[in-house]
Amino acid sequence: MHTIAGEGIHPRDEKSKTTSISIAVMRPPDKVVIPLSQHIGAPCEPLVKIGESVKKYQKIGEAKGLVSSPVHSSISGKVIAVGRFPHPSGNQSNSIVIESDGKDEPIEGLKGFSDYLKADPKELRDAILSAGIVGMGGATFPTHVKLNPPKEKRITTIILNGAECEPNLSADDRTMVEMSKETVEGMKILMHIMGVKDGYIGIEDDKPAAIDAMNKAVSGTGIRVSKLKKKYPQGAEKTLIKSVIGKEVPSGGLPMDIGVVVQNVGTAAAVYNAVCFGIPLVERVVTVAGKGISRPGNFKIRVGTMLEHVITECGGFVGETGKILFGGPMMGLAQYSLNVPVVKGTSGILVMTKDEIRLENFRACIRCGRCVQACPIRLLPNMYSVLAEVGQPKEAEKYYILDCIECGCCTYVCPSRRPIVHQIRYIKADMRKAKKS
Amino acid sequence: MAEDVAEKEDKKGKLEEPSPKLLLTSSPHALGADSIESIMWSVVLSLIPAALAGVYFFGFQALQVLIVSTGSAMVAEALYQRFSGKGSTVGDGSAAVTGLLLGLTLPPGLPWWASVIGSFFAILIVKQLYGGLGFNPFNPALMARVFLLIAFPVHMTRWPLPAPLFSGIDASTGATPLGELQMARLLGKGLGKASELNLWDAFWGNIGGSVGEVSAIALLIGAAYLLYKQYISWHIPVSMIGTVVVFSGIFWMINPAKYAHPLFHVLTGGLIIGAFFMATDMVTCPVTLKGQLLFGFGCGLITIIIRMWGGYPEGVSFAILLMNIVTPLIDKYLRPVRYGALKAEVRS
Numbered sequence: 013m014h015t016i017a018g019e020g021i022h023p024r025d026e027k028s029k030t031t032s033i034s035i036a037v038m039r040p041p042d043k044v045v046i047p048l049s050q051h052i053g054a055p056c057e058p059l060v061k062i063g064e065s066v067k068k069y070q071k072i073g074e075a076k077g078l079v080s081s082p083v084h085s086s087i088s089g090k091v092i093a094v095g096r097f098p099h100p101s102g103n104q105s106n107s108i109v110i111e112s113d114g115k116d117e118p119i120e121g122l123k124g125f126s127d128y129l130k131a132d133p134k135e136l137r138d139a140i141l142s143a144g145i146v147g148m149g150g151a152t153f154p155t156h157v158k159l160n161p162p163k164e165k166r167i168t169t170i171i172l173n174g175a176e177c178e179p180n181l182s183a184d185d186r187t188m189v190e191m192s193k194e195t196v197e198g199m200k201i202l203m204h205i206m207g208v209k210d211g212y213i214g215i216e217d218d219k220p221a222a223i224d225a226m227n228k229a230v231s232g233t234g235i236r237v238s239k240l241k242k243k244y245p246q247g248a249e250k251t252l253i254k255s256v257i258g259k260e261v262p263s264g265g266l267p268m269d270i271g272v273v274v275q276n277v278g279t280a281a282a283v284y285n286a287v288c289f290g291i292p293l294v295e296r297v298v299t300v301a302g303k304g305i306s307r308p309g310n311f312k313i314r315v316g317t318m319l320e321h322v323i324t325e326c327g328g329f330v331g332e333t334g335k336i337l338f339g340g341p342m343m344g345l346a347q348y349s350l351n352v353p354v355v356k357g358t359s360g361i362l363v364m365t366k367d368e369i370r371l372e373n374f375r376a377c378i379r380c381g382r383c384v385q386a387c388p389i390r391l392l393p394n395m396y397s398v399l400a401e402v403g404q405p406k407e408a409e410k411y412y413i414l415d416c417i418e419c420g421c422c423t424y425v426c427p428s429r430r431p432i433v434h435q436i437r438y439i440k441a442d443m444r445k446a447k448k449s
Numbered sequence: 450m451a452e453d454v455a456e457k458e459d460k461k462g463k464l465e466e467p468s469p470k471l472l473l474t475s476s477p478h479a480l481g482a483d484s485i486e487s488i489m490w491s492v493v494l495s496l497i498p499a500a501l502a503g504v505y506f507f508g509f510q511a512l513q514v515l516i517v518s519t520g521s522a523m524v525a526e527a528l529y530q531r532f533s534g535k536g537s538t539v540g541d542g543s544a545a546v547t548g549l550l551l552g553l554t555l556p557p558g559l560p561w562w563a564s565v566i567g568s569f570f571a572i573l574i575v576k577q578l579y580g581g582l583g584f585n586p587f588n589p590a591l592m593a594r595v596f597l598l599i600a601f602p603v604h605m606t607r608w609p610l611p612a613p614l615f616s617g618i619d620a621s622t623g624a625t626p627l628g629e630l631q632m633a634r635l636l637g638k639g640l641g642k643a644s645e646l647n648l649w650d651a652f653w654g655n656i657g658g659s660v661g662e663v664s665a666i667a668l669l670i671g672a673a674y675l676l677y678k679q680y681i682s683w684h685i686p687v688s689m690i691g692t693v694v695v696f697s698g699i700f701w702m703i704n705p706a707k708y709a710h711p712l713f714h715v716l717t718g719g720l721i722i723g724a725f726f727m728a729t730d731m732v733t734c735p736v737t738l739k740g741q742l743l744f745g746f747g748c749g750l751i752t753i754i755i756r757m758w759g760g761y762p763e764g765v766s767f768a769i770l771l772m773n774i775v776t777p778l779i780d781k782y783l784r785p786v787r788y789g790a791l792k793a794e795v796r797s
Contacts, residue, residue, distance in 0.1 A: 023479055179479065250788060263789040333469035341479035348473055362478075369472060370480060376583035378485060381736035385682075390785040394736060412787055420477035427483045428583075434475045 013217065014255045015241035019388045021421045023179045023244050023342060027218065030182040030301050033309040035190055038325050040087050042112050044316030045097050046072065047105040050356040051146040052153050053079030058108055064091045067119040069292050072108050075141065081154040082144045085110055086294035086314035088117040100338040100345060100352045107353070110316070122290035133205040136287055143286030144293045144356075149173055149184075149247070149276035150339055152357035155283065158275070159205050161268045167206045168271040171256050172199050172280055174215040174222060175240060175247035178340025181360040183297040184277050186310045188215065188222035191281045192229035198280030199235060201287050206273060211235040213277070214256045216242040244342060245419035249274045251388045263415050278359075293356055300326050304333050304363035313354050320350040322361060334366035342420050375428040383422030383432060389415050393422035393432045400435035406446075408439050416440075485582070488680050488731075489542030495671035496549050496726065502654045502664035506611040507557035508620065511660045515552040517564040522548025525572035533577070543582045547571050550590035550726060553661025554719060554766070555597070557609050558620075563601055567593040587773045588730045591766050598766075608657040625657040626717040630709055631762035639706050643713070651716035662719045672725035684741040685734060685748070686724040690715060692749025700757070708757070720752065723765035733773045740779040747772045 049055035054077035060066055066085045073083040089112040099105035125131045125139070141156035161167060172195070176184040188195060203211050213230065215223050217239050226237050238256045245251055250261050252274060259270050267274055275283075278297060285291040294315050301308045306327030313322060319336065323329065337344030338358050354361075383393040395411045413436060422432040503511045526544035530537045538544075548568050555564060571593035579585045598605045608625050612618040624632065626646045633641025650656050654664025661668070675681045693714050700708040714720065719727075728734060728748050735744050748768045755764025 021481075023477075023481075254788070260789045262791070263787060265789065329469065333471065335472045335474070335478060337476075337478055339476075342477045344476055344478060346471070346473045346475070346478070348471055350469075364478065366472075369478075371474075375485065376581065378583040378732055379734075379736055380488070380731040381738075381741075382483075384736045384785065385738065387785075389788040391787055392736070392784060411784075412790075415787055415789070418476075424477050424479065425481045425483070427481075427485050427488055429480070429484070431475070433477065437475065 013239055013241045014258075015243045016246055016251045016255055016388055019386065019390065020243040020245060020251070021386050021424055022242070023424060025179045025218070026301065027180060027182050027185070030180075030299050030308050030310055031185055031219070031221075033182075033186075035186050035297055035310045035312055038311040038313045038317070038322070040112065040116060040314050041317045041321040043092075043109065043318070044086055044112075044314060045107050045109050045318065045353040046083055046085065046316040047097070047099050047107045047353065047355060048073045048083060049099070049105045050083060050152060050315070051081040052151065053077065053081070053157075055106060056080055056082055058094050058106070060091045060094075060108060062091050062094060065089070065113075066091060066110060067117050069119045069122060069294060071142070071144075071292070072110075075154075079154055079157050081146050081156075082142065082292075083108075083315075084144055084292040084294050086316050087112045088115050089113040098349055098352045100347060100355055100358065102345060102348070124286075124288040124290045128201055128287050129204050133207070136201060136205050139287050139290070140283055143282070143291065145279065145282050145286055146293070146356050147276055148278035148282065148296060148356060148359065150343070150357050150359055152355075155275065155279055158273055159202065161273075165268040166271055167208055167268060167273050169210040169212070169257060169273070170199065170202055170206060170208050171252060171272060171274045172211070172213040172277055173247055173249070173252055173274055174213050174219070174226065174277040175252055176219070177216060177242070177244045177247040178342055178344075178360070179244070180301045180362055181299045181340045182301075183299045183310055183359050185219045185222050187278050187281055187297050188219070189225045192225040194281040194284040195277050196226070196229040196233065196235065196280075197288070198282070198284035200233065201283055202273070202275060202280060203235075208273075209234065212238050212256050214238045214240050214246075214252050216240050216246060218242045245388055245417070245421065248388070248417050248419055250417065263412070296354075296356060296358065298322075298354060298358055299360040300363075301360060302363035302365075303368060304329055304331055304365040306330050313358075315354060315356055317354045318350065319347065319352050319354070319361065322354065323350065323363070329363065330365070332366040333363060334369040335364040337362040337364070342424070343418070372429045374430045377430060378428055380427060382425040382427070386421040386425045388419060388421065389417060391416060393436070396436050396439060397430050397432045400439050405439040405442050409443065413439055414443075485541050485543070489546050491678055491680055492546045492675065492726070493542060493549060495674045496553065496661065498667035498670045499553055499661040499664060499722065500549065502667035503553065503557065503660035505614055506654050506663060507609055507660060508612060508614055510609070510620070511557040513561065514555050514557060514559055514564055514660055515549065517561045518552030518555065518568050519545055519548035521565045522551065522568040522572050525569045526577075529573055529577045535581075538582065541582065544572055547576065547589045551593050553722060554590065554594045554659045556605060556607055557660050558607065559604055563597055563604055566600075567597045570596050583732055585732060586776070587770055588727055588733045591727055591770050595766050595770065610657050611655050611663070613655070623657055625762065626651065626713070627756065627762040628657075630713075630756075640709060643709060646713060646717070648712055648716055651713075656717065658717070659719065662722045665716050665721050668721045668725060672721075675725070681725065681729040682738060682741065684738050685728045685745040688742045688745030689724040689728055689749040689752075690720060692746050693720060693753050696750065696753045697757075714753065714756065718756070718763040719765040723748070723752075723769055727765070728769045728772070733776060735776050735779040735783070737780070737783060737785055739785070740783040743779055743783060744772055744776065747775065
């Protein structure tokens with residue numbers, strides 16, 4: 013069984029609280045706030061005005077530029093506002109607010125490919141583009157762009173990411189168990205588009221049900237399920253590739269440089285729905301978890317649903333709420349308000365109680381080397397931390413700080429509680445600013 | 450305009466109730482369980498078997514050395530923190546580790562004032578004046594030991610022979626096995642009395658030497674605990690002891706009448722306590738595992754050179770301190786090959 017050798021960590025895990033809970037469809041909210049930027053790349057342009065009526069699945073924002081992705085309405089109703097609203101990234105984003113008419117009426121004329129494995133790859137890619145599909149693992153890179161690499165990069169392998177190494181999350185796990193057919197058909201479509209024969213699905217061994225389901229679903233397709241030993245951050249693109257096919261992406265490069273494309277399992281299922289039925293990405297599976305929520309579980313939630321609605325639907329808070337994260341505890345983003353929407357990249361919502369949060373002052377580096385041993389990219393996080401502290405962040409470039417994937421292993425293991433990843437982000441931002449000026 | 454709409458929307462929405470006061474920090478939001486305290490106090494715990502063995506073999510005079518050295522190290526730490534206006538760090542356990550380690554490397558029966566001077570030197574000069582925990586380039590306990598060895602050579606080389614508690618034996622002094630070996634070497638008499646050493650006695654600790662270095666088994670029990678807790682890794686001890694075994698083994702095979710058996714070198718002197726508890730001091734050893742292998746090799750090599758040809762019978766303290774000097778260089782040049790790096794550009 014493969015894993016990232018010698019590096020990475022085993023964070024305390026609470027997946028068992030939600031892994032066996034089937035995906036429930038969450039009641040659609042009365043109002044959605046749909047950001048025009050739910051992907052990496054240029055935000056899209058609004059196609060609707062205040063007062064206009066829209067149907068479910070209707071395109072309301074058009075992709076602008078090469079790396080961009082359109083957005084669609086997730087309910088039927090009336091546009092009541094277009095403007096800047098809070099976004100789970102912590103910034104504000106141009107968004108379209110739609111008030112539900114309660115009918116949940118879909119737009120007519122959605123159509124898909126019946127014989128999709130014989131269709132022209134370019135047409136399939138266009139279908140994926142117009143369905144607004146982006147990477148659903150959290151990085152939200154537009155999928156059609158990933159499927160259209162420069163000609164000189166020959167893609168030979170597609171890896172489906174079902175590692176889901178973040179503690180507490182089980183959305184991908186349940187997707188693989190309950191939507192194994194959609195996921196594998198989506199994978200076949202991706203392979204057909206890229207003209208690729210080697211397909212792998214990487215799943216960590218703490219998801220036996222998902223491994224079983226996927227093994228059944230891939231039989232006879234030539235796609236292989238890679239059972240991976242559980243370790244964080246195995247679900248990061250670079251570490252997943254290393255675990256599954258043993259190759260390393262060159263420093264500063266992309267997976268396509270070694271002929272690999274990685275897609276999240278949820279993305280594959282979304283690709284299937286887009287290609288076969290023309291259904292755009294307007295809802296996704298989200299794990300709602302944590303000590304601070306009354307009824308945790310896995311839910312299909314409409315994009316644009318407010319965090320407040322999600323909390324209410326899950327029975328409200330338990331205990332004194334400390335932090336709410338979009339994503340898992342290792343890489344998730346803390347939210348400052350309940351007034352933020354679920355977006356295409358929201359894989360989990362974690363509600364932490366106050367007593368789970370430890371706020372301690374950080375102390376001097378005692379050079380224990382744990383961060384060095386935990387770093388999956390084999391960098392020297394201790395150096396970045398000390399250089400940030402003594403005010404010489406520029407030095408960090410010599411220690412390849414730009415290769416850091418910000419997984420947080422170093423900070424997790426630090427006995428001096430040094431906020432190493434935070435310092436790394438600070439240095440990187442500083443470097444970017446210096447380059448601009 | 451858009452902002453206005455947003456505001457109206459807020460008032461119209463269901464958010465009149467104040468939302469919980471949410472905490473904003475950057476990821477990761479989960480942290481590991483280990484802290485400086487848990488590491489340092491575990492090291493103290495791991496040294497208890499060796500301390501008990503020392504007290505058993507050398508009696509209450511050993512207990513006095515340990516209590517005075519540990520206590521005065523903690524007092525020195527508290528005093529410094531108090532007069533420098535910094536918060537107290539006595540509770541983090543690092544001063545206790547330094548004091549206890551120092552005590553374990555001192556001869557049983559060392560006058561109490563010498564232990565106090567050693568501990569104060571270790572904490573005040575070697576550790577705090579460099580900036581405190583994390584900033585000291587040298588292992589404080591070892592520096593203090595070497596300081597005492599230079600300042601009070603007579604007291605520091607007066608070795609009581611073991612007189613186990615309740616055995617009725619009266620304490621007397623004599624040479625340590627390594628002392629015997631050096632004497633024989635200087636006189637050109639081969640192994641001399643050192644050849645009579647029973648390795649089992651050395652394993653249990655029934656030989657002359659420092660309070661905590663005599664019982665190999667007690668030290669190994671503590672070391673096993675630290676390895677199990679992953680507070681130390683095997684790299685330094687294995688490469689340090691391995692180097693000593695390989696070099697002493699080569700000479701022993703060439704001339705067993707002149708050179709001691711490799712096990713003699715492993716079980717006597719401070720090799721085991723040095724390899725597992727001193728050289729592995731995280732503050733003063735390299736951070737990378739590759740670096741630690743090299744560091745251990747250097748420690749082993751210098752140890753055996755001093756023991757075979759040097760002016761002191763024992764070389765572990767000097768070896769580790771000398772390698773402490775090299776630690777920053779090892780850290781600078783022996784970096785891990787990062788993910789996705791082409792081998793050729795590693796050193797660029």
